[in-house]
Amino acid sequence: MTNEHPYPPAFRSGDLVSVSGRLGVSEAGALVPGGFDAECPQAFANLEAALRSVGATRADVVKVVVYLTDIADRDGLNRVYEEFFAEPRPARTCVGVASLPYGGVVEVEALARVRDV
Numbered sequence: 001m002t003n004e005h006p007y008p009p010a011f012r013s014g015d016l017v018s019v020s021g022r023l024g025v026s027e028a029g030a031l032v033p034g035g036f037d038a039e040c041p042q043a044f045a046n047l048e049a050a051l052r053s054v055g056a057t058r059a060d061v062v063k064v065v066v067y068l069t070d071i072a073d074r075d076g077l078n079r080v081y082e083e084f085f086a087e088p089r090p091a092r093t094c095v096g097v098a099s100l101p102y103g104g105v106v107e108v109e110a111l112a113r114v115r116d117v
Contacts, residue, residue, distance in 0.1 A: 009050035017112040022046035023104040060112040064092045067107040071096035
């Protein structure tokens with residue numbers, strides 16, 4: 001798997017941040033072993049890294065979209081989501097899909113708003 005893509009991990013325009021879909025891949029660019037239970041927390045860690053790359057944090061996130069290849073993993077997603085985001089948690093959509101890039105089982109994208117303090 002290559003990490004070369006024609007788009008950035010995150011893009012900031014003013015106070016708006018859009019994070020491209022994050023898979024459960026390691027820094028080496030390969031899916032972490034262990035299926036959903038390993039990929040899901042890694043995907044959220046990758047989301048956080050993408051947010052930081054443009055000066056945002058998880059607290060700035062207002063909307064998350066999660067794609068699952070097995071919608072039965074939704075309960076596991078909810079556990080990771082609750083651990084990752086503090087109250088009040090951002091809005092979220094969960095979508096079942098037939099497949100994801102590189103054979104991943106979960107992909108996370110987000111929209112954030114960075115407020116000047």
